[in-house]
Amino acid sequence: MTRFVYAAIDVQGNDVNDRIEAETEYAARRELLLANLDVRSIEPYKSWLHRDIGKGKRVKPVEILHFSRQMAAFLRAGLTVVDGLDVISRSTANPTLAKALIDIRDQVRQGGQFEEALASHQDLLPRYYLGVVKSASMTGRLDEALEQLSSYMERELEARSRIKAALAYPMVIVGMSIVSVVVLTVYVLPKFVDLFDQLGSDLPWSTRSLMSLARFSQQYWWVYLLAFAGFAGVVTWTRRSRVGRRLADHLFIRLPVIGEIILFSGVERVCRILSALWQAGVPVTDGMAAAIESADNAVFVEKLIPVQEAVLAGEGISGPLADSGLFPDAAVQMLKVGEASGTMAEQLENTANFYGREVEVKLRKLTSYFEPAVIIAVGFVVGFVAIALVQAMYGSLSGGATAP
Template sequence: MTTFAYRAINPAGKMITGAMDGASRADVLAELDRSGFTPISAEVATSAAGRSWRERLTPEPSPEHITGFTVDLAMLIKGGVALDQALLILTQMETRRWLVKLVQSLHVQLAGGASFSQVLAAHPRLFPPVYVQTIAVAENAGRLGEALTDIAEERQRNERLRRAFISAIAYPAFLIVAALGVLCFVLLYVVPQFEGALQGFRSKMSSSTTFVFDLSHAFRENVDYIVVAAAVVLFGLLIVGRMGKKGVFVRLFARLPFTRTILAHELTVTFCRTLSILLANGVPITTSLRLIRDIVRLPSAAAAIDQTIADVRQGQRLTDSLARRAIVPSHVTQMLRVGEESGKLADSAARVAGFYEAKLETSLKRLAAIIGPVMMIGVACLVAWLIISVMTALISINDLLV
């Protein structure tokens, strides 16, 4: 199969572009015609290296955009609108070009005979496996609207928690940057003003004052190397984030006292909420566990879920396996066991997730309440130390002169 870039006119009379796999150009044009579009052209898609500058600058839909798309699509489906018609309506409602292009592509592929889950699976960066698998099962069960609603609500909860986490660390991060900026300014411009005047009295200075002057001198001599090193570190962190190699940072946060509890709560919420959504939409439990394993952040939790999957496949109960692993707290396992024995595991998992979401939000607020004042005190102490060291030297020299 070859990927062709096509141009066509949709039933609403608008020009659309997209990509479609086909055996030949004629097959792609015929497929577009059968789907109700007026084909204009279909050419073999060029590689990423051959893309135009406009295509390179066109952004992909963000996770928030995908959530909004899911909410709108769920509303239309539950309102009785057919799936293909709902996608067509969304292309007419949406104004952001990159999102319009995505929905048009979904509509064309769906009209070509593919299932909705197959269409979504062609965009793995935008629609993760949990999303696709839930839709695949819901399609067969005839509950696509309910599944889309569950997915949208879960994504909205995750985005709300992400915003809470960002707001919790934004202020401390600002204070750290401010402290470093003040330190650099003092070492580069303030301390040198006093260093020349006090150079002849260096032997009479305190060790703290001498250290400040030596630190200022070393910083001025190596400021170029420090800037380059900082840029390299920031670039390296960016590359690590882009490559998805975040396990190192997660393992570090899992060992710190303030963030260890937050990660534990986040793991419980992720495990229980995802399990609830997947089971409620008819996904088999082993498949649900495999999908959960792919989205948990802690590598140790992923390994424990692998062992749980093996236990469940051998006929053991989920909660019996969880009781031997360190995935969720023991009392959570007990609550899940009640639901498992009564045949309402999805409901029990949803209740646990709701409870721990509240605990997670409280933990994030507590973290922000602690780190903010601590960082402010630290910045104040840093500035006070620099000022006191220099002023002490000035006062002592003045006493000697008098």
């Protein structure tokens, strides 16, 4: 059991700050929900040792991937858990991970269970990791589960890398565009204000509007800072607040194109982890719990909990997934075939691969439209500024400009 600290609000609206013991964060949240508590935040309780470890270097997902793969190889080779942890702790370059592995090794050496020792460092692991390890330990297939976890994490990292690569160029264009507009309004345009004031001639409407913007930027530059700070605050609140994340997830999944990308990405993740755990012999009920904990979207979490309850009631998995409304018809049909033919792990993998490719195609299509749109918008702004300045200077040099 892992101890968690949480902040919540009860039905009377009072703040509740306390601790709870549960196997996973998901189980803790579920228990608190049944107690009519609205959870605001929850995290594993850290003793003085874990707080000391937390001050060190961050443990990256790829390092957990390598640990899982190495541990699986050592267990298949006949090494004990203690020996495997000892070897990995001495070979890892990350001091934070090394300290955690040494602590886990010592707990197991003193008679503790591997999954219980891992639970004391759950903050270093993905949310679904501990539940999978516990289920695999009970079935005696820990090496297979660790290997499948490493394979899942590897595909997950590859998918994230492809998404980041697809979005990198558009983000660079957007950043350069924002910088260009800021430089124009804050530094370039104000230099022309005094010049045109000295000329004293009538200016075209385009130039007058630019000069008004330049004067505003000079006198009320702090408004831009406030706007940026407000935007940053909203983004931070959305990312860190449970309510904010839920609102954002429900909003974005309804957007055209972007919502479809989020939906397909979530379907790929759920199918990928279910396939990995199915192949490792983890019970489907535990696999569903891991899929829920791996979901980083509130919509998926809310829709998958009834699926898990239906699976526990013996209804199978393809039917409840279809009823959730999250899975497209093609995915549902593939899973029904897998359930009927006994090839569920294979069909889950095929479904994950199919929707992974769909995400890549839609991302490329989105960025192919996005890039020229940004370039056209920036070109319009820069062109408008250039035309406005040229009109004013030409009118002044020719003896006075007249407003059109």
